[in-house]
Each structure stands twice: as structure tokens, then as C-alpha cells.
Amino acid sequence: MTEDNKNEDSEKLQSYLQRVIALLSKYKLLEGFVHLQDDQDKTLADSSVQKKNLDELQQLLDKLHPADIAHILEALPLEDRLIIWGMVKPEYDGEVLLEASDAVRETLITDMGSQELVAAAEQLNADEIADLAPDLPQDVIEDVFRSLPIAEREQLRAAMSYPEDSVGALMDFDVITVREDVRIEVVLRYLRRLEELPDHTDQLFVVDREEHLKGVLLISKILVSDPDTLVENVMSREIITLRPGDKAQDAAYAFERYDLVSASIIDHDKKLLGRVTVNTVIDYIREKSENEALNLAGLREEEDLFAPVLKSVKNRWVWLAVNLVTAFVASRVIGLFEDSIEKLVALAALMPIIAGIGGNSGNQTITMIVRALALDQINSGSAWKLIRKEIGVSIVNGLIWGAVVGMFTFAIYQNIELGLVMMLAMLLNLLLAALLGVLIPMTLRKFGRDPALGSSVLITAVTDSGGFFIFLSLATLFLL
Amino acid sequence: MTEDNKNEDSEKLQSYLQRVIALLSKYKLLEGFVHLQDDQDKTLADSSVQKKNLDELQQLLDKLHPADIAHILEALPLEDRLIIWGMVKPEYDGEVLLEASDAVRETLITDMGSQELVAAAEQLNADEIADLAPDLPQDVIEDVFRSLPIAEREQLRAAMSYPEDSVGALMDFDVITVREDVRIEVVLRYLRRLEELPDHTDQLFVVDREEHLKGVLLISKILVSDPDTLVENVMSREIITLRPGDKAQDAAYAFERYDLVSASIIDHDKKLLGRVTVNTVIDYIREKSENEALNLAGLREEEDLFAPVLKSVKNRWVWLAVNLVTAFVASRVIGLFEDSIEKLVALAALMPIIAGIGGNSGNQTITMIVRALALDQINSGSAWKLIRKEIGVSIVNGLIWGAVVGMFTFAIYQNIELGLVMMLAMLLNLLLAALLGVLIPMTLRKFGRDPALGSSVLITAVTDSGGFFIFLSLATLFLL
Known part of the structure; x- marks a missing residue:
């Protein structure tokens, strides 16, 4: 994604879609043409044109964001969708599956072998795998489960245990925790050792030895504080906490009202379990309002535009x-x-x-x-x-x-x-x-x-x- | 807001509402009672009970978040709403007005004098004042305008000039900019001089002397980078930029697809104008989907539940x-x-x-x-x-x-x-x-x-x- 690609976003996306469709139809036309004629020279010439088209298509796909690929797949009739899906970089498979709507995801999963599915799932975090799980065949889930490190297995088990529409279902486990009795400088050194912070890290969670949540340390606070200050002197104790059993809708309202980027999830003992981030909340809000509109019109669920x-x-x-x-x-x-x-x-x-x-x-x-x-x-x-x-x-x-x-x-x-x-x-x-x-x-x-x-x-x-x-x-x- | 208040958020809010209603009805009951009887002793005794109720109500209101106060005001019939509105801390007036729905905001504004309105508006940023402006009397807007520093006047003028449903209407001006040829350590020192960072600052904007946007420096990148690195070596050049004339809907899709917390807004010269943050986008998505539901049912706009x-x-x-x-x-x-x-x-x-x-x-x-x-x-x-x-x-x-x-x-x-x-x-x-x-x-x-x-x-x-x-x-x- 270069800056140019991202500018005037939606029109670009629409034009990507047009280009994919155009390249695809050229490709299919030639494909048919080759079959029709049995002239060796002709075939060779066409093959090279076709190869050029395919290459161009491949290049286009390779530079698209997984969310954009999912969008394009949604807009394509089944046959075309599967051709494009076959061309998507394997390392994007997991994310594209996550981004696609339930109905379209189903068509993509049906097209994949067990090994491909396991490989796709392994690219994802435990909470993301849990989101896919209802659509995956049982043997794939078991294989994925076995391939995970112990800690992540526990997370996956936990994430899959929460009912849809609960805060637990929105939870991720990418939390950075610190102790309250260290200096900001130590926190800074600790962070520098990490190569990168999890997405949407606007705060670190301050916990004691037993993982009880004591407060949060805002990233912006770290930046403006004297490195010699103790964490306990700059952390916020007035924090918004959620429970995994809370209704997801209530979490959404909290994010909306209090303008949150992330919020902690704790158990009944105030032990930190994970967090919810604003991107998950946006997806939830969008999906919820779409489902309401669909239900109002008497559609049971989101329908693949090109469903049989x-x-x-x-x-x-x-x-x-x-x-x-x-x-x-x-x-x-x-x-x-x-x-x-x-x-x-x-x-x-x-x-x-x-x-x-x-x-x-x-x-x-x-x-x-x-x-x-x-x-x-x-x-x-x-x-x-x-x-x-x-x-x-x-x-x-x-x-x-x-x-x-x-x-x-x-x-x-x-x-x-x-x-x-x-x-x-x-x-x-x-x-x-x-x-x-x-x-x-x-x-x-x-x-x-x-x-x-x-x-x-x-x-x-x-x-x-x-x-x-x-x-x-x-x-x-x-x-x- | 203590941690306890915020935990199990929605139930708490509902119980605040119940308590406000209960205290209010006790207050009104006594008020009537005092008028009814002309016995001096009785009046005095009741006055003290009444005062206790009022104090309790005031304390409750004082510790609520402006968004929660707005929510409670929405749920109250007009008469009660105005009693509570009169008790809200003046320094919250601006934010409560912002958080209230259009229909309810109108009833609150009608109840305020010009001076109160000017005072309320002055607590807000230029982009927030622009959001209120359509509902404010002309003389109030002029007074507010005169009271602003020159730079903010320009911002207000700009913010008011963008059509609703455009990215410009979602813009805020709280951007921190840095140059590409300085070291991270310098950036850190610069940030420490600020007492706090604007909300939702997940990135600083890297600009040249003419304010042309060159890239962004993620806050998380600052934290994990060696202080001696130059900004240009850790900044991202592949960034998502919006134009003020883009459709707000497209910005919302971009936030949703690319999981953004903030995005830059540039003009046709690539000069940085401001940014959009995820909280504004959530409010926009919510409002948009609500309006669609209302329009579908044949309501022109959101209606005050207790409208005449x-x-x-x-x-x-x-x-x-x-x-x-x-x-x-x-x-x-x-x-x-x-x-x-x-x-x-x-x-x-x-x-x-x-x-x-x-x-x-x-x-x-x-x-x-x-x-x-x-x-x-x-x-x-x-x-x-x-x-x-x-x-x-x-x-x-x-x-x-x-x-x-x-x-x-x-x-x-x-x-x-x-x-x-x-x-x-x-x-x-x-x-x-x-x-x-x-x-x-x-x-x-x-x-x-x-x-x-x-x-x-x-x-x-x-x-x-x-x-x-x-x-x-x-x-x-x-x-x-």
C-alpha cells in the first residue's frame, strides 16, 4: 500500500475491483479460446498474453490489504471468487477469512483443503481463531489446537467458551502488563526490548504479582512523564473494566460514551484476563446494525450476494x-x-x-x-x-x-x-x-x-x- | 468516576437514572408540600429534608461523566430534564450539549441564556463548536467567534464550511507534528514538555517546513525505537490520508477495514489540515445507522422521546x-x-x-x-x-x-x-x-x-x- 493507493480510498477500491474483473474476464476469455483452437502457435502466443494478464492480476492482489481482498471476493460471483481466492498469498488466507462475511467465508472454506485451513488458522491469534472456529471442520480445529503452544491453547479454549454477543467473545489477549513500583525509565527500557507493541495499545495494564489489576498506565502518560517517576504516581486508578460475561452491546456503549481505544477485562477476583479494542468494537457495532436491518426486512442472516x-x-x-x-x-x-x-x-x-x-x-x-x-x-x-x-x-x-x-x-x-x-x-x-x-x-x-x-x-x-x-x-x- | 462506578457499566447507568428519578420526585413532592402548608416549623423541617435530597442529587450528578449526564437527560420528561440540567456543573455544559441527541440538545439550548451558551461553547474545541453551531442562536455564535484566538477562529471557520457527511465535518485540529530529520530523543523531549497529548494520539504527523505531510510516526514506534534513531528511519511513509471533501462514509469504511485510531486529512497540496479520530467515527457510524433505521420507519429524524x-x-x-x-x-x-x-x-x-x-x-x-x-x-x-x-x-x-x-x-x-x-x-x-x-x-x-x-x-x-x-x-x- 503506497500513499497513492490509499488516498481517496473507496474510489480506489472500486477501481481495483473493476481491474480485477477486467483482468479476470480477459483471462477467462483466453482460457476458453485456447481450448477452442488447437493451433500450437496460437496457443503459445495466447499463453503469453494470458500469462501477462495473470501476472498483472497477481501483482495487484499482492499489494492489496487483506480487508480489501475480502471486499473484492464478496463482490464476485462464486466461480470468479474461487479463481481469485486461489491466487491470494497463503500468508493472507487467515486474515481474509476473518474479514469476509459469514456467508462468503463459508464458500471460501469449502474450497480449501484441511492442510490449507490449518495453515491459515495458524497465522492468527487465539481470539481470532475462536472467531473462525464455528465455520471450520472439527478435524481442522483439532489440528490447529494441537499445533498451538500451551498458553495459546488455554486462550483459545477460553475464547471459544464465551457466548456470542458477550464481552468475552470480543476479547483479545495482547496485553502488556507492568508493576506499579517501577520507574517509567524501566518501563521504557522494557518496551524497547519488544520489537513492536500490539495494535491499539493505548495503555499498559498495571498488575500485582497475582495479576490483579491495579490501574492503567496510558502510553501518552509514559511519553510526557519524567523517566524517574514511579508508575504508581502516574497511573490512573479510575478505570473502566469489563467482565467477560457482560453484554457486548454494553461494552460498545462504553466505548462510544467514554471514547475508549481499549478496555481491560477482569474476572470476579479483579484478575486481568485480556482486553477489548476499539477496532473489534467497530466491527461489532457494524455487524449488529446490519443484522438488525436484515432481520427487520425478514432475512435471517447476511446473505452471500451470489448465493445459490x-x-x-x-x-x-x-x-x-x-x-x-x-x-x-x-x-x-x-x-x-x-x-x-x-x-x-x-x-x-x-x-x-x-x-x-x-x-x-x-x-x-x-x-x-x-x-x-x-x-x-x-x-x-x-x-x-x-x-x-x-x-x-x-x-x-x-x-x-x-x-x-x-x-x-x-x-x-x-x-x-x-x-x-x-x-x-x-x-x-x-x-x-x-x-x-x-x-x-x-x-x-x-x-x-x-x-x-x-x-x-x-x-x-x-x-x-x-x-x-x-x-x-x-x-x-x-x-x- | 471510581473504578466501582464504571464496572458493570450499563446497569450502573440504569441505577443512576433510577436514583436521579427517585431523588427528583422526592424533591418535587416536598416542594409541593411546602407550598401547600403555611406552617413555619413544618416548612423549615421539610426544607432541611429537601436540602439533603438536593445535595445528594447534586453529588451524584457531580461525579457522572458528561456522556452519562446526557444519557440521563434524554430519558427524562421535559420538566424534570430542565431541573437536572440546571444542576449540572457549568464546566460540563459544553460537553453535555455535544453528547446529547439533536432533539434533546434543542430543548437544553432553549433553556439557556446567551451568556451561558457562550460560556459553554468556549469550553470546547473549534471542531466541537462547529458541531453545535447549527443549533446555536446567531448572536451566540458571533460572541463565541469574537472570544476565540485568531488560529482557532480560522479553524472554526474551516470546520463550519464543510458539508455534513463529509470528512471535513469529522475533522479535529489536535495534531502533533514533527520533522523527519530529528532524533527520537528530541521527539521524546518535545513530548515531555507538553503536559498531555491530545486524546487518541496514536501517531505524530511528520511534515516539512511548509506543512506537507511526509509520513507518520507511530507512538508505539517511538517507544520501541532507539532514542538515537532519526525520525525518517522509523516513520511510515505508507499512510492513509483523507481529503476534507471525501464522504464521511468512506472514512468510516477505511477505519473499519484498516483498524485505524486516527487518520490524517490533507488538502490537494498534501498539506496537513487535521485528523479524524476513531471516537468521532464511531459516533458517526452509530448516528448514521440510527438515522437509516428511523428513515426506514418513516421518521424524518431522531425524535425526543418526550417531544410535544x-x-x-x-x-x-x-x-x-x-x-x-x-x-x-x-x-x-x-x-x-x-x-x-x-x-x-x-x-x-x-x-x-x-x-x-x-x-x-x-x-x-x-x-x-x-x-x-x-x-x-x-x-x-x-x-x-x-x-x-x-x-x-x-x-x-x-x-x-x-x-x-x-x-x-x-x-x-x-x-x-x-x-x-x-x-x-x-x-x-x-x-x-x-x-x-x-x-x-x-x-x-x-x-x-x-x-x-x-x-x-x-x-x-x-x-x-x-x-x-x-x-x-x-x-x-x-x-x-
Whole structure:
């Protein structure tokens, strides 16, 4: 990576991708051409052109950062992806696997032999191997395990034991520890003996003989302190500590609020176990928010853009099935009123308006509440205030939009009563949406479920069936 | 902040919030009580209890981090929020304002006098003042501007000139620069003269006399290098540089991919302008993903949880209006087929199923495509592959779910033809959803629009109206 390569980063990356694709397609074209013709001279000439293309491609790949290679692999259809993957420097294999998304990683691992996989894993730290482990075949994990030094085996075992979404799963073991009774000068000499510091070392951890955490010594403090000072005089004792069992989400909030670069992880005895660094936290935040967006749209997990059709179907069917059930229920609600619709067919054309706007409004409320719940901003005292507010909003909206749909109805059907029924139904369905938009996520939360999952499906189900029921029964009561 | 306070972070924060609320309600209760009774003794006694509560509250607030205070303010209804805001240490005012969300910040600023605001702003750096500026009254900005030293005025002017969502808007000016021809020992002595380093200083910037960026000197490199080495021998020349006009999103990707703590910002002459640090990037990522979630649900911006009703209505009306229009269109599509519905009223009950599942399926496709577009993973070569894949998925889904709804229909209405029409309509609407689920975001992108905005509304509009049209016209053709 030269400075030029890195400047205007994203455009470069895009152009790398274009170049890879261009070189690859030239290569494949020639490959086909060679097979087609059996003329010896032609083959030789083409081979040399092809070789040039391949060399150029290889050079391009060799100078890319593993994260960029992973990005390019994600953007390529399976066949091309595997050609490029075969050309990646073996010493990058481990890091590229780490950087790739779960779905794409799977396709890359499937393409590798056990030995290659063991070699790739051995390039990584224990905490990184633990991240890959769920995707690796059992025999590869065992081989990797045997190849590790004892200390790292213990680390790998520990790292693999923490549940996903816990701080332990984000932990790394690259900590530098010092004692509190030494002088800064000694620390400096000690550091100089190391050839380099672990990435994201913004602080050293001050521990006693039993590894109990006493404080942290900021790197910047080392630099500005007199070399003769004792560590205990410049270390910070007010530190942020995490436990391996804490929720990863809470660690992310701590990094966000207190602007951390790294934070210590301790056990119940205050013994230092490891640390979390900001790069891991960023990856976690990004992945979490992406998964939320995917789940909201009814995709179970991140999908390889070029996944085979049946794999995609599997990733999407649950949501469609759930929605089909709620649609059947709504359909039966309408079925109850078939007599009314037969008498006044306009009802059929108007009812989706009430259901649709109710769903939109309910989803607005739910989004607000889910977000506030995630940030722990709602307590029993404020819940009532929120319900009152949302009901206020829905009354105002109900009157405004109710009047609009009422007038629309009158304009089309020249029927004042029908317009009034539309208006009333709109108001009532928005009230229902507001009330349940607050209560559904709060109830899910109360029963220990994640309110972000399922709230939206539930509210839409309620405002659909509820909207049809409210509108059609009002119409039956007042118009028929 | 003691270690204990920080440990098990989020629970603590939640308990602070509870304590603030409890103390506040005791305080307000007594306040009311004192007014109610005019007995001098009673008043005095209560005053002392009240004073104790207030003192306790004040002590609690004094030891909280500004980010935590902001968090608590967000969770309080307006009246309580302003009581607490009045008790916050004035020297924290600026930082609390920075940490609060836009909507809540507005309520806090409205509560402050010009002098207080100027004092608060003066505690901040130029880049931080620029972040607050859009919310500050003009006269306050002018006063702040006059109070700044010349150099900072220039910085403030620069920082305010960059558009939101550009790298310039994330820039800070806290850079330490060194020359390449000095020894590490000199750098160490220079650093020791500074009392502390700016937060997130993981590297010093190596510049020439004209401030052209030559490379970076990693702090960790300083620590492990021999003091006699020259800077030019240990500095990195392969560095990541950003331009103030680059998209903030691209900077975020660079931090994520290359695990950065800070990155330099240079102008077209390669002169060093400032830097971006990882904490700003995290805030940006978080805000961006939250705004996307809010926009998806039809909220224009982050809403104060306790916003007045009319403010909330304003925040939400655009989406409702747009959806009302699409609902009117769908309603008119149904209106075209009122004769058919009158003849076979089951159509009214069945049609929402076709429209609903089409919408769900289309949104699944769109979510995939929007995400891939955001990551620049789609190019003209792969677009066709994607369309083919999505059509494949929709055919499989159409056959499976079409068969299910067909059987459901037959079970209820004992009408085979009606079941077959349902099946065919489902298949066709899913095909429509797949095709437009790919084409809508790609077209929006082609015309320079953000595909994340509006794609979802458009696809739902198409699958609603399209679904009704497909189903009702098939029914009219084959059944009547």
C-alpha cells in the first residue's frame, strides 16, 4: 500500500475491483479460446498474453490489504471468487477469512483443503481463531489446537467458551502488563526490548504479582512523564473494566460514551484476563446494525450476494411464512363481512387504506420505543407519559388523515356517511396502532425477548386485521 | 468516576437514572408540600429534608461523566430534564450539549441564556463548536467567534464550511507534528514538555517546513525505537490520508477495514489540515445507522422521546402522506374491478394476501441490494446475475407459497379455479417484486439518489397496486 493507493480510498477500491474483473474476464476469455483452437502457435502466443494478464492480476492482489481482498471476493460471483481466492498469498488466507462475511467465508472454506485451513488458522491469534472456529471442520480445529503452544491453547479454549454477543467473545489477549513500583525509565527500557507493541495499545495494564489489576498506565502518560517517576504516581486508578460475561452491546456503549481505544477485562477476583479494542468494537457495532436491518426486512442472516437460489430461499422463508399466517388471519376477518361487501362493494376498495396507514403509523411508534428500550431510556414512570404522548399524536393524525381520506371517499363515491365511517375508522385504527406500538415492545422486553425482533410483524398483523375489522364493522353498523 | 462506578457499566447507568428519578420526585413532592402548608416549623423541617435530597442529587450528578449526564437527560420528561440540567456543573455544559441527541440538545439550548451558551461553547474545541453551531442562536455564535484566538477562529471557520457527511465535518485540529530529520530523543523531549497529548494520539504527523505531510510516526514506534534513531528511519511513509471533501462514509469504511485510531486529512497540496479520530467515527457510524433505521420507519429524524405531540406529528407526517397517496392508488386499482368483486365477493377477502406477501418479498430483495450498493459490490457485470438469482428465488417461492395459498383458498371456498388463480397471482406478484426489488434501488442509484431512501416505499406501492391488479384481472379473465 503506497500513499497513492490509499488516498481517496473507496474510489480506489472500486477501481481495483473493476481491474480485477477486467483482468479476470480477459483471462477467462483466453482460457476458453485456447481450448477452442488447437493451433500450437496460437496457443503459445495466447499463453503469453494470458500469462501477462495473470501476472498483472497477481501483482495487484499482492499489494492489496487483506480487508480489501475480502471486499473484492464478496463482490464476485462464486466461480470468479474461487479463481481469485486461489491466487491470494497463503500468508493472507487467515486474515481474509476473518474479514469476509459469514456467508462468503463459508464458500471460501469449502474450497480449501484441511492442510490449507490449518495453515491459515495458524497465522492468527487465539481470539481470532475462536472467531473462525464455528465455520471450520472439527478435524481442522483439532489440528490447529494441537499445533498451538500451551498458553495459546488455554486462550483459545477460553475464547471459544464465551457466548456470542458477550464481552468475552470480543476479547483479545495482547496485553502488556507492568508493576506499579517501577520507574517509567524501566518501563521504557522494557518496551524497547519488544520489537513492536500490539495494535491499539493505548495503555499498559498495571498488575500485582497475582495479576490483579491495579490501574492503567496510558502510553501518552509514559511519553510526557519524567523517566524517574514511579508508575504508581502516574497511573490512573479510575478505570473502566469489563467482565467477560457482560453484554457486548454494553461494552460498545462504553466505548462510544467514554471514547475508549481499549478496555481491560477482569474476572470476579479483579484478575486481568485480556482486553477489548476499539477496532473489534467497530466491527461489532457494524455487524449488529446490519443484522438488525436484515432481520427487520425478514432475512435471517447476511446473505452471500451470489448465493445459490435454494440457499436464499432458506434464508427468507421464515418471514414469508409468518406473514402468510397473519395475511390468512386478516383474510378471514374480511371473510366475516362478505355480506356487507356484497351490499356495498366500495368497502373492498377502501379497506386497504385504513389497514395500510395504521401499519405505517404503528411502525413509527414501535421504532421510537424499540430504540429507547435499547438505550435503557424507558422506566415504569415514563411509560405512561409515552403512551399518553403517542395517543395524542394518533388523535391529531387520525383527525387530519381521517379528514383527508373522508374527503377522498366522498369525492369518489359521493356518499357522506361512507366518508364519515372512513374518518372514524382511521382515527380508531391509529389509536390502536399507538397503544400497541408502545405496549408490544415493552411487553416483549418484560418477558425477556428482544423487542427489535418481531415487534414490527406483530404491529402490522394487528393493524391489518384490526383495521379491516374496525372499518367493516363500523360500515355494517352505520351504513347497511 | 471510581473504578466501582464504571464496572458493570450499563446497569450502573440504569441505577443512576433510577436514583436521579427517585431523588427528583422526592424533591418535587416536598416542594409541593411546602407550598401547600403555611406552617413555619413544618416548612423549615421539610426544607432541611429537601436540602439533603438536593445535595445528594447534586453529588451524584457531580461525579457522572458528561456522556452519562446526557444519557440521563434524554430519558427524562421535559420538566424534570430542565431541573437536572440546571444542576449540572457549568464546566460540563459544553460537553453535555455535544453528547446529547439533536432533539434533546434543542430543548437544553432553549433553556439557556446567551451568556451561558457562550460560556459553554468556549469550553470546547473549534471542531466541537462547529458541531453545535447549527443549533446555536446567531448572536451566540458571533460572541463565541469574537472570544476565540485568531488560529482557532480560522479553524472554526474551516470546520463550519464543510458539508455534513463529509470528512471535513469529522475533522479535529489536535495534531502533533514533527520533522523527519530529528532524533527520537528530541521527539521524546518535545513530548515531555507538553503536559498531555491530545486524546487518541496514536501517531505524530511528520511534515516539512511548509506543512506537507511526509509520513507518520507511530507512538508505539517511538517507544520501541532507539532514542538515537532519526525520525525518517522509523516513520511510515505508507499512510492513509483523507481529503476534507471525501464522504464521511468512506472514512468510516477505511477505519473499519484498516483498524485505524486516527487518520490524517490533507488538502490537494498534501498539506496537513487535521485528523479524524476513531471516537468521532464511531459516533458517526452509530448516528448514521440510527438515522437509516428511523428513515426506514418513516421518521424524518431522531425524535425526543418526550417531544410535544405537535412536534412528533411534524416529524412523521411526510411518510404518512406518501403512503396515503400510494394507498389511494391501490384503492383505485381495486375500484376498477368492483363489478368482479360484486360477483365473487371472496376476491375481496383474498386480495390482501397477494399484495402483502409480494411486499414482504420485495423488501427482502431490496434490503440485500441496497446493502450491496452501499458497499459498492454491484457492477454492470453482476447486475444481470443478481436479477437472474432473484427471479430464481421468486419462482421457487412463488411455487411453494402459491401452492400454500391455493390450498388455503380451496379449503375455504371449495373452488379449484379460484385456488389456481391465487397460485398464479402469487407467482406473478413475486416475480414483479423480484424484478423491481433489483431495478428500483439500482435506478435510484443511477440517478444519484440514495437507494436507502424511498426504495422500500416504492416497492410496497408497486407490489400492492400490482398485486391487486394481477389477482383481480386474472380472476376476471378466468372466473367470471
